[in-house]
Amino acid sequence: MTLAYRFFFVVLASVALAGCKSSEKAIYGLVHANHSVAIGSLPRLEPVIEQGPLSSTEGAQPDDAPKVFRQELAYHMAEPQDSLSFGYAKLVVTEAEVTRPGKALQAFQMITMMTPSLLGIPLEWYRTNVKAEVQIINSKGEIIGTYAGQGRSKVRVAMYHGYGQSKAPRLSDVQGLRLALDQIRPQLDADADTLRQLLRAAGPSEEVIETSSAE
Numbered sequence: 001m002t003l004a005y006r007f008f009f010v011v012l013a014s015v016a017l018a019g020c021k022s023s024e025k026a027i028y029g030l031v032h033a034n035h036s037v038a039i040g041s042l043p044r045l046e047p048v049i050e051q052g053p054l055s056s057t058e059g060a061q062p063d064d065a066p067k068v069f070r071q072e073l074a075y076h077m078a079e080p081q082d083s084l085s086f087g088y089a090k091l092v093v094t095e096a097e098v099t100r101p102g103k104a105l106q107a108f109q110m111i112t113m114m115t116p117s118l119l120g121i122p123l124e125w126y127r128t129n130v131k132a133e134v135q136i137i138n139s140k141g142e143i144i145g146t147y148a149g150q151g152r153s154k155v156r157v158a159m160y161h162g163y164g165q166s167k168a169p170r171l172s173d174v175q176g177l178r179l180a181l182d183q184i185r186p187q188l189d190a191d192a193d194t195l196r197q198l199l200r201a202a203g204p205s206e207e208v209i210e211t212s213s214a215e
Contacts, residue, residue: 041192042076043199045136048090054130054177057098059169065091065177072181076188086199088137095131096173100124123157126168130176134184136195138202145195147187151179 051065069091076089101124129152136145153175157165188195 041189042136042196043086044077044084045073045087045089045199046085046205047073048088048137050090050092052093053096054093054173057096057128057169057173059098059126059128059171060096060173060177061170064170064174065093068174068177068181072185075185076192084204085139086204087139087202088135088205090135090137092133092135093130093177094133095129096176097129098169098172099127099129101127123165126153126155126157126172128153128172128176130173130180132177132180132184134181134188136188136199138199139205140202142202144198145188145191147184147191149180149183149187151176151181151183153179 047066047070049066049069051060051062054060054065055062069089073089129150131148131150134147134149135143136147137143153172155163155168155172155175157163157168163171
């Protein structure tokens, strides 16, 4: 590869990255995606996070899952300012599988000096399949409800209508988790009355267990 060709390729790559959408804005939107009015059916619960395989992907940052989960809990809890906690809501990520369909397109992009990218054709896609559970645990440490959900994200790396290649993996992971929690939400809503009664019957917690895990 000649020096002039390398320079031209670097310039094109820089232009492509400049044209990508902001992943930070997208991440913020996913974390704060809950625009529904809080139903406030459950007493205060301490969040516990086991990220499991999500901590081993190349995308998600350590504080992404806790932020998303705390935002989700705010939807369900009736008195978030109450100093008394009646148990724990535990998020357990059981699966986080990342695939990159369309990766072969990168070779074509390089051969054509990224001309298709300048036209908005995707470089590739990131997809994260996330399976997660939310366990509701009373103050005695007893699991009184377990709810499962699955989210499949799809984030494309492209100019204009896509994201940069370095940021897309994180967005894909967070989107997958958000979609899994969206499946869990109506299940919790349906059991909210029963859960509230069981949590209050067990009484408030005397101590708080570890609220985050990067295992």
